[in-house]
Amino acid sequence: MNPVIRARGVRLAVLGIAAICQRAYVTLWRQPVLIISTMLFPIVYLLILGNALNRQLRAIPLAVVDESGNALAAECVRGAMALESGRDLLRITPVADRDEALRGLRRGRFRAVWVLPFGLSRQGPTPSFIGDNTDRFSFDTVEAALRDVWDAASAGTGSGRVEPAVRLEAYPYLDYLTYLAPAVVCLAIFMGSMVSGGLQVIEDRMYGYHEGYLVTPISTGTLVAGHIIAGALVAMLAGDVVLVAVLVVTPVPVAGAAAVGACLVTVFLTSLAIAAVWFLLFARARRASVLRGMFGIINALLFFPSGALYPVESYPKWLRAISDVDPLTYGLRALRDVLLRGANPSADYAPWVFLLTFALVCGILTRVLFKREV
Amino acid sequence: MKIKSNPSDSMAQCLKWLDDPVTPPPSIEAEELTRTFGRFVADDHLSFTVAAGETYGILGPNGAGKTTLIRMLTTPLPTTSGRARVQGHDVVTERAAVRAAIGTVSQAVTTDENLTVHENLSVQGKMYGMWGRSLSNRIERRLKEVGLWERRGQVARELSGGMRRRLEIARGVLHSPQVLFLDEPTAGLDPQSRRAIWRMLEEMTQADAALSIVLTTHAMDEADHLCDRVAILDLGRILCEGAPETLKRGLATGERVEVRTDREITARDREAILALGAVNWRSADPESAEFEARPGEGIGRRAAELLEARGYRVRHLTISPVTLEDVFFSYTGHALREA
Numbered sequence: 001m002n003p004v005i006r007a008r009g010v011r012l013a014v015l016g017i018a019a020i021c022q023r024a025y026v027t028l029w030r031q032p033v034l035i036i037s038t039m040l041f042p043i044v045y046l047l048i049l050g051n052a053l054n055r056q057l058r059a060i061p062l063a064v065v066d067e068s069g070n071a072l073a074a075e076c077v078r079g080a081m082a083l084e085s086g087r088d089l090l091r092i093t094p095v096a097d098r099d100e101a102l103r104g105l106r107r108g109r110f111r112a113v114w115v116l117p118f119g120l121s122r123q124g125p126t127p128s129f130i131g132d133n134t135d136r137f138s139f140d141t142v143e144a145a146l147r148d149v150w151d152a153a154s155a156g157t158g159s160g161r162v163e164p165a166v167r168l169e170a171y172p173y174l175d176y177l178t179y180l181a182p183a184v185v186c187l188a189i190f191m192g193s194m195v196s197g198g199l200q201v202i203e204d205r206m207y208g209y210h211e212g213y214l215v216t217p218i219s220t221g222t223l224v225a226g227h228i229i230a231g232a233l234v235a236m237l238a239g240d241v242v243l244v245a246v247l248v249v250t251p252v253p254v255a256g257a258a259a260v261g262a263c264l265v266t267v268f269l270t271s272l273a274i275a276a277v278w279f280l281l282f283a284r285a286r287r288a289s290v291l292r293g294m295f296g297i298i299n300a301l302l303f304f305p306s307g308a309l310y311p312v313e314s315y316p317k318w319l320r321a322i323s324d325v326d327p328l329t330y331g332l333r334a335l336r337d338v339l340l341r342g343a344n345p346s347a348d349y350a351p352w353v354f355l356l357t358f359a360l361v362c363g364i365l366t367r368v369l370f371k372r373e374v
Numbered sequence: 375m376k377i378k379s380n381p382s383d384s385m386a387q388c389l390k391w392l393d394d395p396v397t398p399p400p401s402i403e404a405e406e407l408t409r410t411f412g413r414f415v416a417d418d419h420l421s422f423t424v425a426a427g428e429t430y431g432i433l434g435p436n437g438a439g440k441t442t443l444i445r446m447l448t449t450p451l452p453t454t455s456g457r458a459r460v461q462g463h464d465v466v467t468e469r470a471a472v473r474a475a476i477g478t479v480s481q482a483v484t485t486d487e488n489l490t491v492h493e494n495l496s497v498q499g500k501m502y503g504m505w506g507r508s509l510s511n512r513i514e515r516r517l518k519e520v521g522l523w524e525r526r527g528q529v530a531r532e533l534s535g536g537m538r539r540r541l542e543i544a545r546g547v548l549h550s551p552q553v554l555f556l557d558e559p560t561a562g563l564d565p566q567s568r569r570a571i572w573r574m575l576e577e578m579t580q581a582d583a584a585l586s587i588v589l590t591t592h593a594m595d596e597a598d599h600l601c602d603r604v605a606i607l608d609l610g611r612i613l614c615e616g617a618p619e620t621l622k623r624g625l626a627t628g629e630r631v632e633v634r635t636d637r638e639i640t641a642r643d644r645e646a647i648l649a650l651g652a653v654n655w656r657s658a659d660p661e662s663a664e665f666e667a668r669p670g671e672g673i674g675r676r677a678a679e680l681l682e683a684r685g686y687r688v689r690h691l692t693i694s695p696v697t698l699e700d701v702f703f704s705y706t707g708h709a710l711r712e713a
Contacts, residue, residue, distance in 0.1 A: 012503045019500035022493070023486060030488040030529065208482030212545070214450045216501035217474040373450055 016218035020226030050177030068120035079149030182335035183308035192238030231275030262345035269355035270331030276362035401586035406456035418610035431601035477551030487531035536567025628669030634690035
């Protein structure tokens with residue numbers, strides 16, 4: 001027996017994994033640009049995107065053409081003015097002539113024109129809405145608000161007022177910034193796993209570092225496991241730092257130590273699954289240009305289908321199919337359950353099982369594909 | 375087709391060596407070792423042996439197959455055919471055992487530039503199953519041996535080329551391997567750094583008589599200085615093998631003559647010099663000539679006298695003993711290679 005080799009078997013594997021993790025962490029801390037890209041970028045993303053999409057529409061210029069002049073039209077104008085003075089949704093300009101209002105719309109002076117035609121009544125003619133549909137979001141918002149005004153005004157002049165349907169919110173009000181918080185934790189995990197783990201192997205191949213460890217006695221399985229775990233730990237660190245940041249920045253309710261624990265477990269398992277899938281995708285890659293070329297595609301394939309920005313229920317079937325096997329979908333679901341819905345950690349068991357299974361399958365496939373050759 | 379090793383081979387080898395305890399088993403045995411890349415044959419049926427404690431040099435021009443050979447012996451590159459054993463372990467079927475027995479310093483810089491000197495060795499030590507105090511002690515010893523202990527906290531990218539090479543060597547021998555592979559260890563270094571590494575390697579072989587070293591190099595003086603035996607490899611084949619002195623004697627010429635004149639040496643005068651006994655005539659330009667001659671016959675001096683008698687002015691005359699480089703050129707020729 002070679003007297004120099006102190007450990008063998010499992011102990012050698014553990015030491016090998018520890019060595020790979022040590023290298024990954026030290027490398028991360030010695031390169032501040034990596035810390036910025038993995039941790040700061042998601043927080044900036046949250047602040048910019050969250051605030052950009054979070055704001056209510058304000059002061060949309062609307063031309064109101066009252067051709068009718070009857071009581072119902074006056075009620076409609078009052079309703080529209082209430083939207084201006086209350087929600088500050090509109091900036092109303094009364095315009096006497098319909099053609100002049102439409103010219104103003106085409107020149108960009110108005111975003112919409114609301115025409116109350118001669119003889120306005122519940123039975124008809126009813127108001128006409130002509131809007132700038134190049135901005136669909138504003139168009140839909142103003143159209144819906146004015147329809148409500150018409151419904152209210154026309155109901156009030158009839159025999160009996162229609163009571164609104166009952167609407168209850170199951171959870172406390174969340175703005176978009178808060179809704180986005182779990183998504184940016186997943187984004188941090190995605191970025192963190194990108195700069196370490198299996199992708200480190202590509203960089204090692206490019207610079208020739210890999211020749212140093214390919215000739216050591218640790219097994220190929222240990223090499224694969226080490227790089228996946230190292231990637232997962234770096235990604236978890238990024239995810240946890242961003243998790244703490246979003247808890248500070250956004251009004252996410254924290255439901256005790258169990259919820260925090262569930263979040264940490266979710267972050268780790270998501271990191272493990274993402275690190276494993278990165279390594280699997282690049283198990284045979286030898287050039288960093290492959291990574292650079294593929295990054296955008298993988299970002300699109302993993303991050304956007306996860307439901308990070310939009311509900312997955314809005315996706316077409318083919319996109320739902322991607323979403324169903326995307327580990328970020330499950331990580332995000334588990335984080336939203338705990339952070340936004342205050343669910344019991346046991347609600348996360350199913351996503352956790354999926355993430356762990358996914359990581360194991362990717363790890364096994366990577367072990368098969370990975371060639372311990374120069 | 376790969377030749378598979380019989381699992382009982384290692385045991386049989388051990389039993390054979392137990393019968394003859396005086397002769398230690400060879401560190402490396404290669405038999406018909408071949409590696410091809412498509413149609414290109416990088417190494418072509420190479421057979422050689424490296425004894426325990428021996429420093430064995432592999433010389434050859436670029437593309438000769440040196441690095442491919444090292445990679446097969448250190449396991450990252452599979453063989454195409456043939457077999458090789460390192461410390462009695464087959465490089466194809468017993469890779470883990472081979473890896474445990476060897477240390478490598480590859481042609482590329484493989485230490486991580488973001489890690490400190492100490493961290494690089496710490497990471498490597500763990501991959502060899504070392505940890506704790508014994509690892510710390512070993513790192514300290516190796517860093518002191520290569521003169522980098524004072525720089526243990528310095529990040530590797532801040533080291534000079536020579537220091538980085540010494541770090542690579544410290545890492546290669548950290549776990550006290552029985553066979554050390556050095557692939558062009560002094561390439562690109564200044565003379566001081568080269569000499570420092572030579573001294574270091576000599577001290578290592580003196581401290582551990584059983585340590586075998588396989589060294590590839592382009593530097594003939596390095597091979598001459600360090601190696602017990604050398605093999606000259608070209609186009610994937612071993613052209614000659616032996617101790618440097620033996621190879622030089624085997625060249626049948628003991629002197630190398632360089633002469634430079636004030637004008638072009640004509641063909642007639644060249645023939646006259648060759649008639650004196652000069653061999654291996656070559657010239658970098660028309661006014662100069664370089665040739666070899668048997669020692670003790672004064673052929674170099676007589677050639678200069680002949681040229682002056684024929685109206686040349688001899689500006690420069692050097693007569694020196696043949697070197698390993700002459701041996702190298704005599705086998706590989708002077709033509710530039712594509713690789």
